[in-house]
Amino acid sequence: MNQITRFIRLQQIDSRVDYVILRLEQIRLLLEDDHALRQLFAQQKEFEQRLILKRKDQEMYELAVQEQQIKIQQIEANLYGGKIQNPKELQEIQTEIVSLKKQLSSLENKLLEVMMIVDDGQVEYQVLCEKVDATQDEFKQKNSIILTEQERLIKELENLRAEKKAAENSIPLPDLMLYNRLRLSRGGIAVSTISEGACNSCGATLTPAQEQKVKSSEQKVYCPSCGRILFAS
Numbered sequence: 001m002n003q004i005t006r007f008i009r010l011q012q013i014d015s016r017v018d019y020v021i022l023r024l025e026q027i028r029l030l031l032e033d034d035h036a037l038r039q040l041f042a043q044q045k046e047f048e049q050r051l052i053l054k055r056k057d058q059e060m061y062e063l064a065v066q067e068q069q070i071k072i073q074q075i076e077a078n079l080y081g082g083k084i085q086n087p088k089e090l091q092e093i094q095t096e097i098v099s100l101k102k103q104l105s106s107l108e109n110k111l112l113e114v115m116m117i118v119d120d121g122q123v124e125y126q127v128l129c130e131k132v133d134a135t136q137d138e139f140k141q142k143n144s145i146i147l148t149e150q151e152r153l154i155k156e157l158e159n160l161r162a163e164k165k166a167a168e169n170s171i172p173l174p175d176l177m178l179y180n181r182l183r184l185s186r187g188g189i190a191v192s193t194i195s196e197g198a199c200n201s202c203g204a205t206l207t208p209a210q211e212q213k214v215k216s217s218e219q220k221v222y223c224p225s226c227g228r229i230l231f232a233s
């Protein structure tokens with residue numbers, strides 16, 4: 001393996017390491033991004049609380065209606081029981097019954113109103129629950145694909161680091177330092193291919209003599225513009 005080939009190999013490993021690290025960071029962010037699901041859960045909880053309160057209202061009106069009915073029945077029993085004979089008293093009781101029945105009717109209307117709200121709320125709540133389930137399934141499925149990818153990339157990164165060490169060991173230290181300096185200052189790319197007489201990284205045109213040197217030489221040739229190590233693919 002000549003010197004250039006060793007640089008190329010190291011560059012390939014480094015570029016892949018850069019990609020894997022970037023992708024792992026993206027995955028980390030994706031796994032944290034369950035904002036939509038969290039929002040739906042909050043909505044579901046709020047809805048549940050509202051429904052519980054409305055059901056309590058319903059129970060309260062049901063009880064009030066029942067009490068009112070019993071009250072009317074008792075008074076009517078007194079009225080028709082024959083014990084009360086005084087016409088004035090009978091008149092008073094009849095007036096009271098009319099008033100109690102009016103209250104009963106008003107209570108029944110309120111009960112009906114709250115029952116309708118509860119019924120509608122239950123239908124709406126069911127729809128919301130289905131949406132939560134679907135979103136949760138989708139999130140789990142998406143995560144399972146991402147988690148598999150994450151696991152694969154972590155293993156790959158381990159292998160790449162071992163390969164990088166071996167590749168670095170095959171390069172003399174001064175050359176390795178030069179390579180690392182170039183990578184740091186040139187956006188991660190220290191080694192560049194050429195095509196049609198130009199550097200593929202910065203686009204600088206080479207003289208025919210420079211191009212020939214890149215193609216034939218086993219020695220390092222630097223791009224006259226960006227300074228990267230050149231090789232002909």
Ligand SMILES: [Zn+2]
Binds near residue numbers: 202203204225226228
């Ligand atoms: Zn260049």
